[in-house]
Amino acid sequence: MAKHQSPPELLPLTPPVFHILLALAEEERHGYGIMQDVARQTDGALQLGPGTLYGCLKRMLAAGLVEESEERPDPALDDERRRYYRMTALGKRLVRAEAKRLAGAVTVAMARLAGESA
Amino acid sequence: MTSESNPMGGFCRLYSVLLYAYPPEFRRQYGRLMEQLLRDRCRDLARRSGVLTLLRFAGQVIADWLRTTVRERTAVWSAGRKLGKRSSVTEWAGTFLIYLFATATLVQAYVIPTPSMEGNLLIGDHILVDRMVFADPGPLGRHILPYRDVERGDIVVFLYPEDVRETYVKRIIGLPGDRIRLENGRVVRNGRRLVEPYTQHTAVQPDPYRDNFPLAPEASTTPRGRDMFQHHVRSGEVVVPPGMLFALGDNRENSADSRYWGFVPRENVLGKPLLVYWSYDAPTADLQEWTLDHVVDVAQHFFTRTRWKRSFLVPRSQPAEEVGGAR
Numbered sequence: 001m002a003k004h005q006s007p008p009e010l011l012p013l014t015p016p017v018f019h020i021l022l023a024l025a026e027e028e029r030h031g032y033g034i035m036q037d038v039a040r041q042t043d044g045a046l047q048l049g050p051g052t053l054y055g056c057l058k059r060m061l062a063a064g065l066v067e068e069s070e071e072r073p074d075p076a077l078d079d080e081r082r083r084y085y086r087m088t089a090l091g092k093r094l095v096r097a098e099a100k101r102l103a104g105a106v107t108v109a110m111a112r113l114a115g116e117s118a
Numbered sequence: 119m120t121s122e123s124n125p126m127g128g129f130c131r132l133y134s135v136l137l138y139a140y141p142p143e144f145r146r147q148y149g150r151l152m153e154q155l156l157r158d159r160c161r162d163l164a165r166r167s168g169v170l171t172l173l174r175f176a177g178q179v180i181a182d183w184l185r186t187t188v189r190e191r192t193a194v195w196s197a198g199r200k201l202g203k204r205s206s207v208t209e210w211a212g213t214f215l216i217y218l219f220a221t222a223t224l225v226q227a228y229v230i231p232t233p234s235m236e237g238n239l240l241i242g243d244h245i246l247v248d249r250m251v252f253a254d255p256g257p258l259g260r261h262i263l264p265y266r267d268v269e270r271g272d273i274v275v276f277l278y279p280e281d282v283r284e285t286y287v288k289r290i291i292g293l294p295g296d297r298i299r300l301e302n303g304r305v306v307r308n309g310r311r312l313v314e315p316y317t318q319h320t321a322v323q324p325d326p327y328r329d330n331f332p333l334a335p336e337a338s339t340t341p342r343g344r345d346m347f348q349h350h351v352r353s354g355e356v357v358v359p360p361g362m363l364f365a366l367g368d369n370r371e372n373s374a375d376s377r378y379w380g381f382v383p384r385e386n387v388l389g390k391p392l393l394v395y396w397s398y399d400a401p402t403a404d405l406q407e408w409t410l411d412h413v414v415d416v417a418q419h420f421f422t423r424t425r426w427k428r429s430f431l432v433p434r435s436q437p438a439e440e441v442g443g444a445r
Contacts, residue, residue: 035159
């Protein structure tokens with residue numbers, strides 16, 4: 001993937017990428033933290049496996065949506081060092097654009113489906 | 119490490135091996151993190167969920183592994199193609215083999231490079247190794263997975279104690295506490311002579327060291343072998359210490375085994391041969407590495423040099439019959 005793609009080219013984001021960015025919206029997290037948060041966001045519907053999670057992170061790093069933070073232990077788990085990730089400005093722009101796109105799609109869907117409900 | 123408190127320890131170990139199906143670069147970058155993630159998740163799940171949840175989780179992880187190994191391999195492959203590099207047939211073949219055979223249980227492909235087990239395993243036999251059978255899967259896994267301890271007469275695959283990068287296949291002759299010696303090429307265990315129908319004797323020249331073991335170290339005795347002579351020989355017999363195994367090749371006169379390099383530590387044991395999936399008549403050097411010459415050779419002679427009769431042969435553990443008589 002090229003280093004500097006403009007946001008529209010990367011849209012729409014795949015569900016894992018979208019939720020990983022949302023997980024990093026408030027604070028930086030390590031891999032397991034992201035996995036737990038994505039499960040929380042989606043009520044357990046999206047369970048990221050290790051391969052999916054790190055495959056996405058690899059591509060997101062290459063595209064400049066996230067960056068690696070330092071390695072440090074998580075006080076809530078144990079004293080093993082874990083690698084943390086945080087969202088970049090480009091990542092933030094993209095997740096906003098994706099949320100907007102989804103909101104638009106939902107609005108259209110609601111309007112079209114309102115008539116045929118019940 | 120917290121794996122002691124983790125009932126999914128066996129599964130985590132299995133996962134570490136499954137990671138080898140990913141492209142090397144991906145594994146180097148993320149393998150450790152993925153293992154760590156799995157450990158964290160297993161620990162949390164085990165704390166508050168039952169066996170069924172754990173099994174469902176294991177299933178999800180395997181599905182994730184299958185999907186993403188393909189994805190990462192394809193990514194490497196298409197990136198290579200853009201750069202004009204040719205894709206590596208070996209790389210794909212490796213992944214493919216792991217897929218074919220590692221999905222159901224944990225097995226590993228291995229090729230026999232020496233004639234030391236001749237009679238049962240030939241040079242060029244490509245075997246699958248069952249790595250689960252001797253690996254203690256932990257308190258929970260023990261009820262689900264087939265597990266037993268190593269027994270006398272088992273053919274085992276293990277890491278060569280003098281150089282763990284090499285993998286050896288031999289037959290277990292002695293367990294901890296056993297007293298072993300050889301008399302004219304025949305094993306005497308705990309004072310009883312063994313009748314070993316699986317062995318092959320081909321020697322023309324007698325060799326006192328090999329046939330009347332243990333006498334005294336010779337030039338071909340390795341440092342570990344010398345240590346055995348020094349510390350574990352009592353009145354003309356080797357006594358197997360705790361946590362160790364004594365292993366000999368079936369081709370008794372043409373086998374570098376415990377007589378020369380000492381005991382096999384129990385933790386070096388990987389598993390037992392499951393079956394021969396392909397037997398190909400080729401020189402030892404070609405079998406160690408897939409060189410271009412070997413690929414061409416296989417392509418040309420696949421049908422004639424494949425020993426079809428040996429396909430799907432199952433090497434069997436066979437306990438020796440003990441007869442009295444010897445002191």
